[in-house]
Amino acid sequence: MELTPFHYTLYQVCKLSRSLYGLKQASRQWNAKLTTALLNVGFKQSNADPSLFTRGKDGDFFALLVYVDDILVASGRMALIQELKDLLNKAFKIKDLGALGYFLDIEASSSKDGMNICQRKYALDILNDAGFLDCKPIRTPMVPGSLLSPKDGTVLSDPSSYRRLIGRLLYLTATRPDITYVVHHLSQFVSAPTDKHMIAAHRVLRYIKGSPGQGLFYLAEASLNLKAFSDSDWASCAETRKSVTGYCIFIGASLVSWRSKKQATVSKSSSEAEYRALATTACELQWITSLLRDMHVSSANPAVVYCDNKSAIAIAENHVFHERTKHIDIDCHIIRERIT
Template sequence: MVLPPGFKSDKPNQACKLLRSLYGLRQASRQWNVKLTRALQAAGFKQSSADPSLFTKAKDDAFLALLIYVDDILVAGTSPSQIQSLKQMLDDAFKIKDLGTLNYFLGIEALRTPSGLHLCQRKYILDILAENGFLDSKPSNTPCVTGQKLTNYEGNLLAKPEVYRKLVGKLLYLTHTRPDISYSVQQLSQFVDKPRDSHLTAAHRVLRYLKRSPGKGLFFPSTSQIKLQGFSDSDWASCAETRKSITSFCIYLGDSLISWKTKKQATISRSSSEAEYRALASTVCEVQWLVYLLADLQITITESIPIFCDNKSAIAIGENHVFHERTKHIEIDCHVVRQKVCEGLIKLMAVSTLQQTADGFTKALPKILFDNFHDKLGIRDIHAPAYGGVMKQ
């Protein structure tokens, strides 16, 4: 810091005492979060232990929820009068700017209709296409070539790797509303340190897929049931270089997809059953977290949550305590599956590979199977003529 002009003091070695947090300082965002949290807690709000950015308040049959991202706040509630009181309290304390009904938040477009809530990132996608020169490109039916295996050695190193890194970073953020490209982006993100032209070509394939329908996004129907169910899957030793497997899962609340993941496992699995069991462990942990989060939203899950897996051996390991020879080398934390089965939180169910929704998060599917996978995700294009919209490229 620089002393203000005209400041004079006869005492040497004086220090300035910071009375306010300034933008640009390392502690600015932390101090802002502390002050906002104290103000909300003083107003009767409770900070969620499952998600610290969520604050809830229940009073007299009314319920309020706040979701905070730095200084951007989403407010939802059952009482308009209490929402107005909350906004007045925040305005008195911080001088807020009320933007009205939710329609655009952090690059995500939201549209509420009597049938439900639609979230998409159409403008974000069009900006990516324009930046990379793909607005007039030929659309692709799938985000990646079936059976394609990217490696660290095929192709030439890019002269400007920052172009690839920037593109992959934007595609990662896009997966918040486009789970259909999650597997492709997971594959691309493994090569950001030393990208090659083959990796950039694969990334361009994703752009051509997005060009086909930039207005697609997640749809959350208003009539959906409050019932959790999950799908867990794994692709054993799919990485040609490390022989590690891929963990994937997707979890639904009623008919709405609310959580999904595709990630390379940290260790090598000795069998497909072990790889599936590790994927089940990740799914169970996510389900447990969602149960805690729903409890903060005044929603109690009383029934056992079904988790569908297409590997009967993995289900047997999760339900049977006698499989010592097969499981003694597996880490203890993976056996959280058995614990939650015994507690009644989850119920393991067998499902065929063709009906396994999470299969599309583990591998590149051909067009027919990919279209089936796409339909199960609940993705809609609200800008398409079929939904009353008009496509504008």
């Protein structure tokens, strides 16, 4: 009998006992494991922000903020922080990076007066990659009164550079509220950007060149009263005639939240647009209040909201105006509930 030779290769199959980087479920499994470990040592996960964990109260209180595998810890007692580091190191083998100085491209510097955060290095990297490190700075991020549309200019043959630039500028708005409106306006055109859109984006870079280290300062000694400023730009979008909601929220004198976003529906009047902006502001205030409550921070005074539209204020305060607001979504009337 003639034997036919065959070639075989032996493979060793391993059963994974833990998640690995690169797998789709890796980040979820890591987060679940870390959450379980923190809950087991007495931490409470915030309902307002699942990435925030708190434990203790008064002098024994400390908070922990998680972003994937980067962790920030804050407490008034170093002994508590050291205890937590020992627990985490025993379970996960952590690397201690010391006092907060640089976190997710955000630079933080503390003093007795407060804390300053900015993204200077990140901003300079954007300017360097775009070739604008030696450009002449300007004083405004966009031409006053200019309105861009998807049909302006000639479509770029390679839109990837525009998309990358806008994506990086969007992250820069984490500490630069002064460019939030124009960057979000430019982000509407990432699907088919034109040369005029790119020119407008380059103007933002020239504006950043004038103050790359600009950021936010949080006072160490300040009141904990919440106040918000709400506004709306009625039917400002020339293509859809949708309005733009804008608000900024302060704790004392420190800016903690801001937004500039096009509304989901078309408003029939400026009063309706302002009222929708008020409702959005009220929802953000409610979230911040819940977050502060999880951190055992309370204010004796109710949050104050400033609005420059008398009709919107009347609708918010007076339930008799139901005939004029039947077409407005029920969700918008949350501002009435918050006032009550």
